[in-house]
Amino acid sequence: MENNVLLTMRGITMTFPGVKALDNVDFTLRKGEIHALMGENGAGKSTLIKCLTGINAFEAGEIHVDGIQGPVVNHSTLDAQKKGISTVYQEVNLCPNLSVAENLYIGREPMTRFGTINRRKMIQGAQKIMQELDINIDVTENLENFSLAIQQMIAIARAVDMDCKALILDEPTSSLDDNEVEKLFVLMNKLKAQGVGIVFVTHFLEQVYAVCDRITVLRNGQLVGEYPIEDLPRVKLVAAMMGKDFDDLASIKSDEVVDYSNADVYIDAKGLSHKGTIKPFDFLLHKGEVVGLCGLLGSGRSELARVIYGADKAQTGTMKVNGKEVKINAPIDAMNLGMGLLPDDRKAEGIIGELSVRENIILAMQAKRGVFRLLPMSKQIEIADEYIKLIQIKTASKETLIKQLSGGNQQKVILARWLATNPDFLVLDEPTRGIDIGTKTEIQKLVLQLAGEGKSIIFISSEIEEMLRTCSRMVVLRDGAKVGELTGELTQNRVMQAIAGGADK
Amino acid sequence: MSTIKKLTKNTLFLPIFCMILVMAANILYDAASGNFAFNFFTISIRNGVLYGRLIDVLNRGSEIAILAVGMTLVVSASAGTDISVGSVMSLSASMCCMLLAGFGVASASELQVPLIVGFAAGVLMGCVCGAFNGFLVAYLEIQPMVATLILYSAARAIGLLLCNNLIVYIRAGSFAKLGGFTGPIPTPIIVAVVCVVVMILILKKTALGLYIQSVGINKKASRIAGLNSQRIIMLCYIICGLCAGLAGIVNASRITSADSNNIGLNYELDAILSVALGGNSLGGGKFNLLGSIIGAYTIQAITTTLLALGVSTSEAPVYKAIIVIAIVVIQSPVFKDYLNKRSAKRAARARG
Ligand SMILES: Nc1ncnc2c1ncn2[C@@H]1O[C@H](COP(=O)(O)OP(=O)(O)OP(=O)(O)O)[C@@H](O)[C@H]1O
Ligand SMILES: [Mg+2]
Numbered sequence: 123m124e125n126n127v128l129l130t131m132r133g134i135t136m137t138f139p140g141v142k143a144l145d146n147v148d149f150t151l152r153k154g155e156i157h158a159l160m161g162e163n164g165a166g167k168s169t170l171i172k173c174l175t176g177i178n179a180f181e182a183g184e185i186h187v188d189g190i191q192g193p194v195v196n197h198s199t200l201d202a203q204k205k206g207i208s209t210v211y212q213e214v215n216l217c218p219n220l221s222v223a224e225n226l227y228i229g230r231e232p233m234t235r236f237g238t239i240n241r242r243k244m245i246q247g248a249q250k251i252m253q254e255l256d257i258n259i260d261v262t263e264n265l266e267n268f269s270l271a272i273q274q275m276i277a278i279a280r281a282v283d284m285d286c287k288a289l290i291l292d293e294p295t296s297s298l299d300d301n302e303v304e305k306l307f308v309l310m311n312k313l314k315a316q317g318v319g320i321v322f323v324t325h326f327l328e329q330v331y332a333v334c335d336r337i338t339v340l341r342n343g344q345l346v347g348e349y350p351i352e353d354l355p356r357v358k359l360v361a362a363m364m365g366k367d368f369d370d371l372a373s374i375k376s377d378e379v380v381d382y383s384n385a386d387v388y389i390d391a392k393g394l395s396h397k398g399t400i401k402p403f404d405f406l407l408h409k410g411e412v413v414g415l416c417g418l419l420g421s422g423r424s425e426l427a428r429v430i431y432g433a434d435k436a437q438t439g440t441m442k443v444n445g446k447e448v449k450i451n452a453p454i455d456a457m458n459l460g461m462g463l464l465p466d467d468r469k470a471e472g473i474i475g476e477l478s479v480r481e482n483i484i485l486a487m488q489a490k491r492g493v494f495r496l497l498p499m500s501k502q503i504e505i506a507d508e509y510i511k512l513i514q515i516k517t518a519s520k521e522t523l524i525k526q527l528s529g530g531n532q533q534k535v536i537l538a539r540w541l542a543t544n545p546d547f548l549v550l551d552e553p554t555r556g557i558d559i560g561t562k563t564e565i566q567k568l569v570l571q572l573a574g575e576g577k578s579i580i581f582i583s584s585e586i587e588e589m590l591r592t593c594s595r596m597v598v599l600r601d602g603a604k605v606g607e608l609t610g611e612l613t614q615n616r617v618m619q620a621i622a623g624g625a626d627k
Numbered sequence: 628m629s630t631i632k633k634l635t636k637n638t639l640f641l642p643i644f645c646m647i648l649v650m651a652a653n654i655l656y657d658a659a660s661g662n663f664a665f666n667f668f669t670i671s672i673r674n675g676v677l678y679g680r681l682i683d684v685l686n687r688g689s690e691i692a693i694l695a696v697g698m699t700l701v702v703s704a705s706a707g708t709d710i711s712v713g714s715v716m717s718l719s720a721s722m723c724c725m726l727l728a729g730f731g732v733a734s735a736s737e738l739q740v741p742l743i744v745g746f747a748a749g750v751l752m753g754c755v756c757g758a759f760n761g762f763l764v765a766y767l768e769i770q771p772m773v774a775t776l777i778l779y780s781a782a783r784a785i786g787l788l789l790c791n792n793l794i795v796y797i798r799a800g801s802f803a804k805l806g807g808f809t810g811p812i813p814t815p816i817i818v819a820v821v822c823v824v825v826m827i828l829i830l831k832k833t834a835l836g837l838y839i840q841s842v843g844i845n846k847k848a849s850r851i852a853g854l855n856s857q858r859i860i861m862l863c864y865i866i867c868g869l870c871a872g873l874a875g876i877v878n879a880s881r882i883t884s885a886d887s888n889n890i891g892l893n894y895e896l897d898a899i900l901s902v903a904l905g906g907n908s909l910g911g912g913k914f915n916l917l918g919s920i921i922g923a924y925t926i927q928a929i930t931t932t933l934l935a936l937g938v939s940t941s942e943a944p945v946y947k948a949i950i951v952i953a954i955v956v957i958q959s960p961v962f963k964d965y966l967n968k969r970s971a972k973r974a975a976r977a978r979g
Contacts, residue, residue, distance in 0.1 A: 433851055454853040463851060471851050474844045476913050481837060488834050489853030496834045539852065 126153045127188060128288050128319040129207070134173055134183035138526065140518030143169040144180070145343045151288055151319040153188075156310060158330045158351075159323045161340035162363055162558040163530030164516035167323050168212050170340070171292055175202040175209050188287070200229065206287035210294050212323075212529045212556070213469045214273045216280070218266035223248035225265050226280050251279050255305055270297045270467045271419050271584075275306075282309060289313060290321045293529065295329060296556045297466060299419045299584045307333050325530070325558050326585070327356055327370075339363055360559060370559040373591070374567050380594055381609075382408040388547055388578045391430060393439035399425040402438055403604035405597070407547070412569060412579045414589035416621055417599035423582050424466055426599060427549040430580075431463040432456045457490050460546035464536055464553055466582070468529075472536040475525035479517050480506040482524045483538045490543060509538035513568070514561060529556040537565070547578045554588065566592050586617050596620070642905050642921040645954045649928045653680070656936060667932075676811045680931060688927030689815035690716070690874040690891075693822050694898035695919040697757075697867030699907060703843045704863040705764055706911030707771025708899045712871040714782035715756045716891030719875035721786030723749030724795040724885035727802065731791045736798040746805070749879075750872040756782060757868015761861035779895070786887040796884040806881030815877050822873065823920055830916065839863060843911035897926050904954055925954075 131149040135142075144166045151157055159167050172178040174185060176196030184193040187205055196202040199209060216225040223245045224231075232243040248261040257275055265273060278294055289310075295303050310320055310333055322334060330337065330351075337354050339346040339362045346362050354362065361367050385408040395402040400422045407413060415423040428434045430441070432450035441448055443459050450456050453463065465471035474482055483506050488497055497505075506520040515534045517527055524535055533556055540548055550569065554562045569592050573579055583589050589596065596608040598620045608620055653667035663669070670679040694712050701709045727745040728735035738745070756778055763774035797803075805814055830836040841849045842856040849856055871891075878890050903909055904925055905918025929950050933943045956962055 452855065453851055454855065457853045465848075465851055470845075471847045474841050474848055476844050477837075477840060481841075485837070485841060485849075485854075486852045488837060491834075493834045493838060496832060496837075 127151070128153050129174075129185065129187045131170070131174060132184050132186075134170065134180050134185075136169060136173055136178055136180040138518070140522070142343050144173065146183075147340065147343070147345045148348075149338055149345075150348065151321060152336075153287075153319055154314050154317045155335045156314055156320045156322055156333050158334040158337045159321055159340070160330065160337055160359065160363055162560065163534075163556075164342075164528040165340040165363070166343040167340060168292055168528060169343075171209065171211075171290055171321070171323070174290070175199050175207060203284060203286070206285070207290065208281040208284050208286035208288070209290040210274075210277045210281045210292060212292040212296075214270070214277050216265055216273065216277055218470075219264055221262050222252070222259065222265055222268070222276055223261040225276060226251060226261075226283065230284070251283055252276075255279055255309070266470075269420060269424075271299065271302060274298060275302060278306060278309075282313065286318060288319045288321070292323045293325070293556055294322075295324055295326060297552060297584060300586075302419060303329065325556065325562070327359065327559065330359070331356070341365055363558070364560050368560055368563075370563055372563075374563065375570060375591055382411040382594060385409050385411065387442075388444060389430065390442040390445075391439060392441070394429050394436045394441060395438045396425065396429045396434040397437055399434060399602060400429055401603040405430065405604070407578045407580070409578055410573050410576045411595065412573045412581055412593045414593035414596040415580060415582045415599060416586065416589060416596050416617055418621060419584075420602075421599040421621075422602040422604075423599055424551050425602065426597070426604065427463065427551060427580050427582060430456075431461055431549055433463060433465070454489060457486065457543065457545075461549070462486065462540040462543055462545040462547070463549040464540055464551055466551040466555065468533055468536060468555065473524050473532050476523055478521045479510070479515065479524055479527070479535055480520040482535050483509055483520075483542055486539045487542045505542055509542060512541075513538060513564065530558055530561070533557055534561070541568075545577065547580075548572070549580045549582070551582045552584065553581070554583065554585075562588075586614055590614060590617070638906055638915050639918055639921070641957065642918045642925070645904060645957070646921055646925045646928065648954075649925055649932060649950075653928075653932055653935075656932075672811060676808045677813070680935060682813065682816075684924060684928045684931045685816050686813040687931065688924045689813075689819040690878055690894065691897045691901055691927060692819045692920050692923040693870050693874040693877070694894060695901035695905070695923040696822055696826050696916065697863075697870030698898045698902050699905070699914050699916050699919040700839055700863040701771070701867045702899075702902050702907060702909055703911055703914040704839045704860045705771050706843060706909075707764065707775075708895075708902075708909065709757075709760060709775045709864065709867050710772060710895045710899070711756065711760060711775040711778035711782060712867065712874075712898055713891035713894040713896075714779050714786075715753055715868060715871040716875035716878060716894060717885075717887050717889075718756065718782040718786040718789075719749040719752045719872035720879035720885045720890045721789045721795070721887050722752040723876050724797055724879055725789045727797050727799075728795050730789075731793070732795065733793040734796040734798060738797070738799050738802070742799075742801055745802075746876050749876040750869060753868040753870070753872020753875065754865050755868070756871070757865040758861065760868065761864030764864060765857040765860035783887055786885070790885055790887055794884055794886045797879075798883065803880055803883050805877055806879070806883075815881065818873065818877055822870065823916070826916060835862075840913055844913070897923070900926055900951060904951075926951075 128151045134144050134147045136144040147170060149170060161167050169178060173180040176198050187194045190205065226248045227244050232240045234240045245261055252259060252261060255275060274294060274297055281289060295306065314320060324330060334351055336350055338348045341363060360370060387406060388409050389407040391405040393402045403426060415426060417423050429436045432453050432455055435451060448459060480502055484497055484502050510520060513534045516531050524532055537553060554565055569579055569581065581589055581593055590612055596612060596617060597604060598606040598608065606620060608616060650667060654664050657666040658664040667680045670677055670682055672678065698709060723745045726740050726748050727738050729739040760775050760778060763769045764771050807814055809817055838854055838859050842854055842859045846856045875891060879885050901922035902919045904922030905915060907914045907918060929947055930943060933946050938946060
């Protein structure tokens with residue numbers, strides 16, 4: 123082994139029923155480098171990581187870790203941890219019903235002299251860890267009470283806090299805002315300086331160029347190559363991942379500013395609120411309009427949309443849909459009015475893990491039809507096939523369990539679920555979370571196409587560029603309250619200023 | 628994939644395999660003790676009705692099979708078990724017999740109300756109990772085990788009150804029909820078959836199965852997708868109660884009396900076990916109704932076999948426990964994983 127190499131994986135091969143997830147893949151991680159692992163949805167990135175940490179049993183290949191004689195086979199995440207490999211998986215896998223402090227210290231709780239858990243020390247330690255990341259939360263509260271972004275930060279904090287030689291981050295930034303990403307990068311650079319090797323998976327290309335030293339690209343389970351960052355500019359990286367040239371930055375929306383204020387009103391909400399999440403707000407949405415919700419983490423972006431949809435029941439205020447006063451007590455009421463909501467937390471609120479792709483796609487549609495009007499199987503198959511093709515869901519078959527799909531492909535299935543209901547109004551909360559650049563552009567185009575058909579859309583994304591590409595108006599939120607709106611020509615600067623609390627109104 | 632592998636991957640493989648194991652034990656025993664080897668399967672006609680060990684298993688297993696139908700849904704939707712079904716059986720039987728005999732009457736040969744009213748009241752009683760359990764679990768979000776513990780201990784006692792602390796005998800011949808014979812066939816078998824078939828039809832023709840599994844797997848996501856998880860869980864408990872009521876009156880008819888202290892005693896355990904033996908996870912979510920039914924008859928087959936082997940009723944539970952442990956271990960994910968990893972390793976070695 124070269125003397126600065128931390129770990130090598132050679133000829134890793136692994137098959138799932140119906141899919142060759144990895145085919146003879148090599149990967150090398152060196153000390154003090156940040157190494158991007160790139161590829162489209164379903165390319166095999168997470169699978170490669172899980173082979174390393176012992177969650178997946180690979181069929182062929184060898185893993186060598188610096189300082190350990192002979193090939194290494196880990197049997198569990200814990201096993202890998204003992205060898206200095208610390209991992210944050212794509213889906214946050216902490217315990218929702220334990221406190222933040224307990225989650226941070228699971229499996230390595232500080233003990234008292236009497237062999238019981240030293241709670242005080244644990245809580246103090248947890249507070250310190252979170253403060254270092256500049257996150258001010260009550261560490262004794264249950265994890266499930268926090269947003270996905272905070273949970274993701276907690277998962278990262280936990281992994282980082284353990285002494286490790288190699289840190290593996292599988293899409294850690296998928297639901298983080300620029301601010302948190304910045305914090306994470308500072309942390310990563312600090313670890314890098316200490317000689318830790320970091321594997322970084324992301325679909326955000328700017329982030330790759332901001333911190334990484336080296337890139338390994340996978341495509342369809344095969345290794346495309348390993349490149350120093352200088353040798354692989356953005357265009358080439360995209361081509362390597364997709365196997366063809368593609369301009370992901372090309373404009374998809376006409377630059378002309380469209381004024382919707384004369385269009386038919388779809389939703390007219392007055393004084394809606396939900397205790398503890400969002401203060402009373404007014405909201406007007408026209409037909410054919412795409413409105414973006416922007417604000418810092420915890421500003422109430424998702425919460426505003428959830429109140430409209432009835433995912434959190436509105437406690438005050440009135441709402442008119444198509445001019446008629448309506449009362450929404452539960453999501454099904456909203457659905458019957460033609461609404462849909464793609465939630466940001468895919469694992470907790472999106473997928474029904476043990477059901478098949480087909481069942482997941484038709485679920486909302488079936489719920490709308492009611493229990494007695496079962497969609498005929500032939501129709502179910504037709505719909506599933508249609509959407510698998512339309513948004514290119516990569517799955518072995520439509521009967522594959524959704525939990526066996528790669529993260530990005532799960533996201534596409536949930537999107538398909540809502541498209542299948544043919545809604546008049548759709549809330550898309552981080553719709554492109556974990557989705558690769560090619561498909562991301564496809565989805566953005568789809569959003570504009572839906573709007574063109576007269577459908578109204580609320581678009582929420584932690585990525586401002588993405589909203590600029592699709593939205594014609596932005597609602598600005600701060601601390602759980604709607605503080606303003608941006609119309610006219612939207613620019614990155616204007617939006618950033620508004621979010622930070624600048625004057626632009 | 629080879630045919631064998633395809634076969635073993637089928638969800639019903641293990642339940643059926645276990646069933647066959649129990650039957651094989653019967654064959655071996657009979658052969659070893661010099662009897663006709665297929666004694667277990669011989670069906671003859673005596674006194675105009677079907678007779679044989681297999682018929683006995685099917686007949687006596689009816690109540691467990693009926694209970695298993697409801698239990699499967701409850702387990703799937705709420706990731707918990709309804710431990711009150713045995714007691715609810717008893718309460719339903721008491722309700723039915725009390726109405727038929729009149730309050731405070733210990734033995735009646737004249738029915739006070741039409742038979743159908745008595746039966747309906749018994750089944751309805753089961754539904755009410757199920758609704759009570761369902762309300763606690765779905766709306767008050769009490770742990771299923773705790774919620775159903777209430778009726779587990781109370782239902783039997785309420786039944787005893789209804790019967791004025793008596794064992795109420797119904798001596799009218801029509802009452803015994805449900806637990807007796809229809810032509811040559813034991814009626815409980817017919818009731819169980821109808822119950823199972825109706826449920827299968829409901830699951831096939833409506834979206835109930837999808838709803839139940841969806842709620843059982845991920846309640847939050849189901850809600851966002853437009854399902855009313857509370858109503859669905861409630862419905863499952865009501866169906867479970869209905870099944871318990873039905874099993875209760877079948878059992879009462881079998882013994883032509885409402886013996887509150889003994890009807891349905893420990894049946895909840897058999898019902899839960901059926902679901903587990905059927906390859907269903909007690910953690911909720913996906914379910915396989917046929918698996919549970921096979922599980923129910925497997926349990927009865929074990930019991931009948933043990934009794935046929937001359938094991939006394941008091942010792943039988945011990946042997947039953949040993950067999951059940953073996954079956955459950957075979958089906959456990961850890962064991963399956965172990966087998967999978969072993970075959971993967973062997974395949975890897977074969978490739979070199
Ligand atoms: N548990 C599983 N069972 C069956 N197939 C699986 C399983 N996990 C992953 N796969 C398949 O393996 C392939 C690679 O998946 P993987 O999760 O590694 O993709 P990925 O590169 O991480 O994609 P994404 O960017 O969407 O997260 C996919 O085709 C997926 O369907
Ligand atoms: Mg992945």
